[in-house]
Amino acid sequence: MLWRTLRGTRGRNLVVFAIILLTALAFMVRLIDLQMISAAAMNEESHEKRAVPVTVPSVRGDIVDRNGNVLATTDERYDVQLSPKNARLNKGVFQRPDLERGAGTVDVTADQAYAEIGSVTGQSGADIKKIVDDAIEVNPKSDFAYVKRGVDLTQLQELKKLQIPWLTFESQHRRVYPNGAVGGNIVGFAGQDEVAQAGVELSQDECLAGEDGAETYERGADGIQLPGSVVETKKAQNGGTVELTLDLDLQWATQQIINEQVQNVGAEYGYLVVMDVKTGELIAVAEDGSVDPNDVGAVDGDRRNARAFTSPYEPGSTFKVITAAALIDQGKATPQSTVTAPDNWQPQSGVTFSDWFNHGPADWTLTGTLVYSSNVGISMLGSQLSPETRHDYLTKFGVGQPTNAGMPVEDWGMFADVADWDAQTSYVTMFGQGLSSTIVQTAGVFQTIANDGVRIPPSIVKKCAPAEGKASAPDHGDKVTVISPEAAAETRKMLETIGTDGLIKDMARIPGYRIGGKTGTAEQADGQGGYRTDFVYSFAGMFPMDDPQYVVVATVGFPHGGDGTAAAVTAFHDAAESTIRKFHIPPSSGTYEKLPIGDELGSAG
Secondary structure, three states: OHHHHHHHHHHHHHHHHHHHHHHHHHHHHHHHHHHHHOHHHHHHHHHHHHEEEEEEOOOOOOEEOOOOOEEEEEEEEEEEEEOHHHHHHHHHOEEEEOOOOOOOEEEEOHHHHHHHHHHHHOOOHHHHHHHHHHHHHHOOOOOOEEEEEEEOHHHHHHHHHOOOOOEEEEEEEEEEOOOOOOOHHHHOEEOHHHOEEEHHHHHOHHHHOOEOEEEEEEEOOOOOEOOOOOEEEEOOEOOOEEEEOOOHHHHHHHHHHHHHHHHHHOOOEEEEEEEEOOOOEEEEEEEOOOOOHHHHHHOOHHHOOOHHHHOOEOOHHHHHHHHHHHHHHOOOOOOOOEEEEOOEEEEEOOEEEEOOOOOOOEEEEHHHHHHOOOHHHHHHHHOOOOHHHHHHHHHHOOOOOOOOOOOOOOOOOOOOOHHHOOHHHHHHHHHOOOOOEOHHHHHHHHHHHHOOOEEOOOEOEEEEEOOOOOOEOOOOOOOEEOOOHHHHHHHHHHHHHHHHHOOOHHHHOEOOEOOEEEEEEEEEEOOOOOEEEEEEEEEEEEEOOOOOOEEEEEEEEOOOOOOHHHHHHHHHHHHHHHHHHHHOOOOOOOOOOOOOOEOOOOOOO
16 A cells, blocks of 8 residues: 555656656747747847838939029928827936936936927927927827927937937928029929929939938837937938029029010010020020919919920021021022022912012022022022922921920921922921921021031030939930031121121121021911911021120010010020120120122111
8 A cells, every 4th residue: 555655656756747847848948949049030020019110301402503503402391299198208207318428318307308399499498398288188198299390400400419209300391492483494393292293303303303211210118219229221312413504694684585575565475595506505595474483383384394395386587597508508509699589489380489578579699588588589599409408408407306405395396207398398498487496496506507517406404413423414415517617607697797787787786796697487377277367586696706606596476566576686685685794705806798688678687
């Protein structure tokens, strides 16, 4: 009996020991798993539960003019927020690093924190306390209330230095345009959340847009950020700066000029462009009633894009210089070549056109056909060139070709293939009808003649300078040799004869400076298969003629209360004077050589 009892007790002890041993082994295995095998994964999981991700917004880059004047920038503002319930936690007392000694920690009371916040935001400590109390009164568990909206970056940095755990911040970036409507048609605008909508803002968005960064911070069980727990996981990359070819002062002046002329004659629209002859850079691109990017809704939708690039029109007689230059370049005529021109002509069945004024048969030189702007005379001379040759010259001068100046949207104009020309089109294209171009393309034609026959593609964007890295210039295209330097020089002499001795001489004259240019009066399609009864008036010119530096083109569309030619020439004159003053262009040297015109009618220009 005793033996059985002892054997039973020993058995039970063995069982208990075995259980204890197995339990200990299980704990040991689990401990090894926790401390060695699964430690990294568990730490990561724990961190993910504590870590709070925060987006660090990037700053969109600036758009500046050729001199660094800011045309578009981002106003960096920040909303200051707090958690009312956490401001009251632990009776409002929290610990933070000792800001004065730089070591250890100190206790900070809520009232002390309120006063510190207010000293930065311009509020009193009592103001901040009232924000907390009011929020708690409405909801004892309130976790959000605004302290101050729209503080600047300096204030933000000062508030962050306070290391108040229940204080948070949210960025509020806003796109602003310091010069309003000046250059607004070119600069464009960005909408909500700085999403690019038009102009250079859109075309250069890849350069201007930054890349947001990211950081995390750890919070305790109470939801408050743990001091010193912020970790940057991705650095924010701010956007680059886009430099334009525009000059802010000249852009302002030309907008004033074209607005005044449009108002004077009651025109439907007006454009005015200044181009650098040697570089093709657009120094000013003015349009009447330009959009203010700060208030886009104040203008009609068709004025929110750069109409100088998107609204082509039939240029009319300004394009007679293309026919004249091609004739000289091909050796078919000189400025002194003569033609006997009636006031209307029917070169073949079904084709007829006339001059803009009545006259008998006139013996004019090629120069005279330009001075008197004779459709008949230039067509009779131009007919020596085949349609294919004339089409080729128009193309090389940039008609129907993209400008690639740096805008997001542009219209290349209407320019049919020569195989699609009917008999009428073949003739009227010699005097700028039956095709269309933008004012920028027209400026390119005159830049070519001013630049010894070499067309340099127009440009509006000079370069992109990223926040980090090397600046780069966009590719606007290759130079094109259109006519010989000799042909260009002879064409310039004809243009100077127009500017100095044509009907518009008194309006175009700038004392001390030799001026050359050509008027244009053109019918426009009415959209119903016919033409409107009113016209678009232009003047395209260059100066100084001894060494042309700038081309200016002015266009006044459909005036209803005045002389469109006078308005266009006056806009040219005033813009040329402004350009001379701005860039301190010295007076002309050399001697003006008047070319023979032929029959002197004294009634055209």
